[in-house]
Amino acid sequence: MLKDAFAGDLTVADEGRVVRLAGWVHRRRDHGGLIFLDLRDSHGLVQVVVDPENATAHAAAHRVRAEWVIAVEGVVRRRAPETVNAAMPTGEVEVAPQRVEVLNEALTPPFAVNDESEVDELVRLRHRYVELRRPGVAAVIRLRHEVVRFMRGFLSARGFAEIETPTLIKSTPEGARDFLVPSRLRRGEFFALPQSPQILKELLMVGGFERYFQMARCYRDEDTRANRVAEHTQLDLEMSFVEEADVMALVEELFTEVAERFGGGRRLARTPFPRFDYADALARYGTDRPDLRFGLEFTDVGEAVRDSEFQVFARALAEGGVVRAVRVPGQAEMPRRAIDALVETARGGGARGLANVGFLAGGELRSPIARFLSAEETARLRALTGAADGDMLFLVADRAEVAAASLALVRAELGRRLDLIDRDVLSFAWVTGFPLLEWRPEEGRWDATHNPFCGFVEEDAPLLERDPGAVRSKQYDLVLNGAEIAGGSVRIHRRAAQERVFRLMGYDDAEMRTRFGVLLDALEYGAPPMGGIASGIDRVLMELTGTDNIRDVIAFPKASSGGDPLMDAPRPVSDEQLAELGLRLAPPASG
Ligand code: ASP
Numbered sequence: 001m002l003k004d005a006f007a008g009d010l011t012v013a014d015e016g017r018v019v020r021l022a023g024w025v026h027r028r029r030d031h032g033g034l035i036f037l038d039l040r041d042s043h044g045l046v047q048v049v050v051d052p053e054n055a056t057a058h059a060a061a062h063r064v065r066a067e068w069v070i071a072v073e074g075v076v077r078r079r080a081p082e083t084v085n086a087a088m089p090t091g092e093v094e095v096a097p098q099r100v101e102v103l104n105e106a107l108t109p110p111f112a113v114n115d116e117s118e119v120d121e122l123v124r125l126r127h128r129y130v131e132l133r134r135p136g137v138a139a140v141i142r143l144r145h146e147v148v149r150f151m152r153g154f155l156s157a158r159g160f161a162e163i164e165t166p167t168l169i170k171s172t173p174e175g176a177r178d179f180l181v182p183s184r185l186r187r188g189e190f191f192a193l194p195q196s197p198q199i200l201k202e203l204l205m206v207g208g209f210e211r212y213f214q215m216a217r218c219y220r221d222e223d224t225r226a227n228r229v230a231e232h233t234q235l236d237l238e239m240s241f242v243e244e245a246d247v248m249a250l251v252e253e254l255f256t257e258v259a260e261r262f263g264g265g266r267r268l269a270r271t272p273f274p275r276f277d278y279a280d281a282l283a284r285y286g287t288d289r290p291d292l293r294f295g296l297e298f299t300d301v302g303e304a305v306r307d308s309e310f311q312v313f314a315r316a317l318a319e320g321g322v323v324r325a326v327r328v329p330g331q332a333e334m335p336r337r338a339i340d341a342l343v344e345t346a347r348g349g350g351a352r353g354l355a356n357v358g359f360l361a362g363g364e365l366r367s368p369i370a371r372f373l374s375a376e377e378t379a380r381l382r383a384l385t386g387a388a389d390g391d392m393l394f395l396v397a398d399r400a401e402v403a404a405a406s407l408a409l410v411r412a413e414l415g416r417r418l419d420l421i422d423r424d425v426l427s428f429a430w431v432t433g434f435p436l437l438e439w440r441p442e443e444g445r446w447d448a449t450h451n452p453f454c455g456f457v458e459e460d461a462p463l464l465e466r467d468p469g470a471v472r473s474k475q476y477d478l479v480l481n482g483a484e485i486a487g488g489s490v491r492i493h494r495r496a497a498q499e500r501v502f503r504l505m506g507y508d509d510a511e512m513r514t515r516f517g518v519l520l521d522a523l524e525y526g527a528p529p530m531g532g533i534a535s536g537i538d539r540v541l542m543e544l545t546g547t548d549n550i551r552d553v554i555a556f557p558k559a560s561s562g563g564d565p566l567m568d569a570p571r572p573v574s575d576e577q578l579a580e581l582g583l584r585l586a587p588p589a590s591g
Contacts, residue, residue, distance in 0.1 A: 002020070002022045002071055002103070003020050003021055003022040003023075003041075003071070004019060004020045005017075005019035005020065005021055006021075006041050006042070006043035006044070007021050007023055007039045007040060007041045007043060007044055007045055007046040007090070008040075008041065008042075008043030008044020008045060008046065008089065008090060009043050009044070009090075010046050010076055010090050010093050010095070011090065011092065011093065012078060012092050012093060014076040014093065015076055015077060015078055015093065016075065016076065016077070017075070017076050018073065018074065018075050018076075019073070019074065019075075019076055019095065020071065020072075020073045021039055021041070021046070021048075021071065021072045021073075021074075021095065022041065022069070022070065022071040022072070022103065023039050023040050023041030023042075023069070023070070024039070024040045024041070024067055024068070024069055024070075024106075024113075024133065025037055025038070025039065025040075025064050025065065025066055025067060025068045025070060026038040026039065026040035026045055026066070026113065026114050027066065027114050028061075028064060028065065028066065030062065033052050034049055034050065034051060034052070035049075035050040035058065035061040035062060036048070036049055036050075037050065037061060037064070037070075037072075037100075038114075039070065039072060039095070040113075040133070040135075042138070044089055044090060044135070045088065045090065045135075046090045046093065046094065046095055047079075047085075047088075047090070047094040047095070048061075048072050048074065048094065048095045048096075048097055048100075049094050049095070049096055050097060050100060051096065054097070054098065056099075056100075057097050057098065057099055057100040058100075060100040060101060060102055061100050063102065064100075064102060065105075065106070065108070066106075066108070066109070066112070066113070066114065067106040067108075067109050067113060067130075067133075068102060068104065068105050068106050069102070069103040069104040069105075069106065070100060070101060070102055070103060071099075071100075071101045071103055072095060072097045072099065072100050072101075073097060073098055073099040074095045074096050074097030074098055074099070075095070075096050075098075076093050076094075076095055077093065077094060077095075077096055078092065078093060079091070079092060079093060079094050109127070109130045110123055110126075110127050110130065111123060111124070111127070111130070111131075113130060113131075113133045113134055116134050116135075116136050116137075119131075121551075121559055121560060122559060122565050125551075125557070125559050125564075125565045125566055126565045126566055128555075128556055128566050132555065137552070140541065140545050140547075140552055140553055141553075141555050143262060143541065143544065143545065144537070144541050144553060146261075146262065147258060147262050147537070147540065147541065147544065148215060148235075148537065150257070150258065150261060150262070151213075151215075151235055151254065151258070152213075152215075154254055154257065155211075155213045155237065155254075158211070158250070159210075159211050160211040160212060160213045160237065161209055161211065161212055161213075162212075162213055162214055162215075163204060163209070163212050163213075163214060164214060165194070165197040165200035165201065165204075165214060165216070166194075166200070167193055167194055167217065167219075168181060168191040168193070169191060169192060169193075169194050169200070170191070170192055170515075171192040171195075171515070172192075172194055172195055172196060172197070172198050172199045172200075173195065173451060173452065174195035174196050174198065174218075174220065174451050175195075175448075175450075175451065176195055176220035176221060176222050177220070177221040177222065178192040178193065178195065178219075178221060179192065179193040179219045179221050179230070180192055180193075181193065182581045182582075182583055183581075184580055184581050187581065187582035188582055193219035194216070194217075194218055194219065195218055195219065195220050196216065196218050196234065196236065196451075196534060197214060197216050197218075197236055198451060198453060199453075199516075199518065199519050201214075201236060201237075201238040201532060202238065202453065202491060202519060202522070202527070202530065203518070203519070203522055204238065205238055205239075205240045205527065205528055205530040206522045206523070206525060206526065206527045206528070209240075210239065210240040210241070210528075211237075211238075211239050211240070212237060212238050212239075213235065213236065213237040213238075214235075214236045214237075215233055215234075215235060215236075215537070216233065216234050216235075216236040216534070217231055217232075217233055218231065218232055218233070218234055219231050220232075227539075227542075227548070227549075227550045228550075229538070229550055229551070229554070229557060229558055230558060230562060231558075232536055232537075232538050233536075233537040233538060234534040234535055234536050234537060235486075235534065235535045235537055236532070236534045237532050237533060237534070238530060238531070238532030239530065239531060239532060240528040240529065240530045241528055241529055241530075242490065242529070242530065242531045243490060243529075243531070244432070244474055244476055244489075244490050244531065246531070247476070247488060247490070247531045247532060247533055248430060248476055251478060251486060251488075251533055251535070252271075252272065252273055252428075252430075255273075255428060255478065255480075255485075255486075256268065256271060258540070258544075259426045259428070259544075262544050263426050263544060264544065264545075264546075266423075266424050266425055266426050267424060267425050267426070268425070268426055268428070269292060269293070269422075269425040269426060269427035269428070270292075270427070270428075273428040273429055273430050273478075274292070274428075274429045274430070275429070275430040275431075275432060276290065276429055276430070276431050276432075277431075277432065277433040278431055278432065278433045278434045278435070279433065280433075281431050282400075282404045283298065283300065283324075283400075283404070284297045284298055285297065285298065285408060285411065286298060286349075286403070286404035286405060286406075286407045286408030286409075286411065287404070287405075287408045287482075288431050288434070288477065288479075288484075289431075289477075289479045289482055289483060289484050290429060290431075290479060290482065291412070291415070291421070291427070291479075291481055291482025292427040292429055292482075293415075293421045293422045293423075293425055293427045293481055293482070294415045294420035294421050294422065295420070296326050296327070296328065296411045296414060296415065296420070297326070298324045298325065298326050298407055298411075299324065299325050299326075299327070299384050299385045300322060300323070300324055300384075301323050301324065301325045301380075301381055301384050301385065301395065302317050302322055302323045303380070303384075304323075304377055304380035304381045304383075304384050305317075305323050305373075305377055305380075305381070308372060308373070308377060309372040309373075309374070310355075310369050310372035310373065312353065312355070312397050313355075313395075313397045315397075316397035316398055316399075317397070319399075320399075321397060321398050321399045321400065321402075321403070322397070322398070322399075322400045322403050323395055323396070323397040323403075324395065324396055324403045324404075324407055325381070325384075325385050325393045325394065325395045326393070326394050326407055326410060326411055326414075327385045327386065327387050327391055327392070327393055328391065328392040328393075328394065328414060328418070329388075329390070329391050330390050330391065331358070331390075331391065331392040331418070332358030332359050332360055332366055332389075332390050332391055332392045333358060333360075333366065334356075334358070334392055338417070339356055341413075342354055342356075342394065342410055342413060342414070345409050345410050345413045346394075346396060346406040346407070346409065346410050347406070348406070348409050349402065349404075349405035349406030349407070349408065349409045349410075350398070350401075350402040350405055350406060351396045351398050351402055351403065351405075351406035352398070353396075354394055354395070354396060354406070354410065355367075355368075355369055355394070355395040355396075355397070356368070356392060356393065356394050356395070357369065357370070357373070357378075357381065357392070357393045357395070358391075358392045358393075359382065359387050359388070359389055359390065359391050359392075359393075360389065360390075361389045361390065362389075363389075365378065381393065394407070394410055396410075412482075423546070426480060426481065426543070426544075427480065427481050428478065428479065428480050429478075429479045430476055430477070430478055430479075431476070431477045431478075431479060432475065432476045432477075433472060434449050434450065434472075434473045434475045434477075435449055435469055435470070435471065435472065435473065436448070436449060436454060436456045436460075436468075436471040436472065436473040436475075436501070437449060437468045437469060437471060437501075437504060437505075438469075439468075439469060443506075445505060445506040446468050446469075446504045446505055446506070447505055448501070448505065449473060449475070450473065450475050450487065450489060451489075452498075452501055452502060452505060452516075453489075453491050453492060453498070453519075454473050454474060454475050454489040454491065454492070455473065455474035455489055455490040455491050455492050455493075455531070456471050456472060456473055456474060456492070456497075456501075457471070457472040457473075457474065460472050461497070464500055464501070464504060465500075465504070468504055473489060474489050474490040474491075474531070475487065475488070475489040476488060476489065476533070478533075478535070480539075480540070480543045481543050483539055483542070483543055484536075484539070485535055485536060485539045485540050485543065486533050486534065486535035486536070487533065487534065488531065488532050488533025488534060489531060489532075489533075490529070490530070490531035491529075491530050491531060491532075492523075493523060493527045493528065493529050493530055494523060494527070495520050495523040495524050498516075498519070498520060498523060499512065499520065502516065538550050538553050538554060541553035
């Protein structure tokens with residue numbers, strides 16, 4: 001080794017020790033006489049003070065620039081009390097070198113490593129290897145390692161085997177588009193990259209493993225959205241002979257420990273994790289991913305305004321819709337402009353409008369619809385929502401889905417704007433009771449709400465053909481601070497039931513055999529009852545570190561445009577490569 005100590009580890013306990021350090025010049029200050037170098041390595045920084053008396057070392061220190069790679073040999077000494085830097089973990093010591101050696105020079109980096117100022121994404125990603133040196137950036141990648149290592153240990157200790165599954169496979173549907181890989185040896189045929197190892201992990205259960213996990217890379221060719229990346233890593237696990245509660249208990253224990261160890265001192269909001277029924281989550285928070293770090297729950301106020309003179313309410317209810325309200329404490333006098341902005345927010349969820357009623361002191365109303373509201377209606381609104389003097393109600397009257405989506409946006413916006421979100425907690429919640437199937441009007445068929453392998457509540461089996469939308473699934477999702485961080489289910493483990501679900505989804509026997517033949521066959525060779533879950537590691541790290549950019553938690557992420565500016569991919573390939581694969585590009589679509 002060219003070094004026998006790490007810069008970031010040195011403390012007063014090392015006083016007098018001669019160390020050999022190697023790393024990067026983080027900062028260099030030349031005071032004419034003494035030269036101060038902050039030497040950085042993977043453990044942190046230490047100050048190196050080069051005295052002009054040591055002419056060779058001084059000449060080398062004089063030459064170096066930020067990000068040059070150097071080796072230093074010297075003695076660790078205590079700093080004089082007035083030069084102690086309390087902000088630096090090694091701030092009580094410094095190194096006085098006998099030797100400073102340049103191991104490699106470096107070009108001036110495209111952006112500074114020693115401050116974490118904002119840099120354009122393309123520039124950052126193109127030089128990601130430089131950005132990774134920024135201590136804050138590196139700390140997140142290291143934390144990711146610690147979290148993953150902990151998960152591996154936790155599961156291994158509970159009898160799970162880590163098993164790799166192939167990535168050149170046949171499509172396993174998780175509701176996204178597949179990435180395809182053309183086969184050279186079997187021209188005209190394609191592998192698909194896994195959207196998840198779902199079928200393979202079920203086959204491992206049929207194979208008798210009982211407990212499997214994997215840090216699985218999954219590929220979904222979706223249009224790029226802020227927090228979607230084409231490839232993501234999930235902690236994927238599967239267990240045999242379990243029911244929903246067993247998987248949930250294990251995962252709850254795992255994430256409780258993850259939060260306690262890696263939550264950066266944030267409290268766990270509630271244990272055991274609260275549970276919501278899907279329909280209940282939608283009614284109370286407008287989403288199946290409720291952020292419980294703040295209040296502002298919705299109330300159904302239909303019965304208060306059923307006979308309202310305000311036609312918008314009465315009509316929505318008569319047409320089978322709902323009137324839902326969110327009560328905002330102390331905001332009865334919210335400025336007009338702020339209210340108008342919220343109306344726009346609500347429109348983003350499809351609502352045609354957002355009614356507002358402020359309860360002023362003395363019983364007076366501040367509301368554009370005040371004249372339509374009878375004293376009795378007002379009293380009922382207050383009783384149902386618990387509105388006190390000084391509170392504001394925002395109401396949406398519409399179809400239930402529209403009211404949910406619109407009020408959810410309003411709630412999120414209020415949470416941000418009024419600074420209601422408690423940043424010191426990690427707030428987990430389970431959501432269960434999802435419908436097994438959803439109607440896809442544009443395709444005229446039923447589709448799996450999650451994936452087609454999800455099990456259903458046995459007593460609902462007779463409803464499968466009669467009323468597919470009413471069948472309850474055995475799906476469970478885990479939400480953290482309003483983000484879905486895991487989802488899984490107890491599976492269908494009998495062929496006949498799996499075929500019934502495929503049939504409802506519109507597959508005929510031939511299609512079923514081509515697409516899912518291997519699974520259907522395996523289910524007939526002694527498939528045990530099984531269930532599992534997958535947790536998006538990127539999402540988990542985002543929540544633990546409090547970033548809203550998924551790219552911050554990935555060592556080499558794609559850019560928001562979907563491409564890879566570092567490796568410069570994707571790129572065209574040569575005609576020879578295409579010919580080998582038996583492919584020809586269609587001429588660009590003219591238009
Ligand atoms: N395969 C599912 C997914 O990737 C997770 C699971 O059900 O285990 O979303």
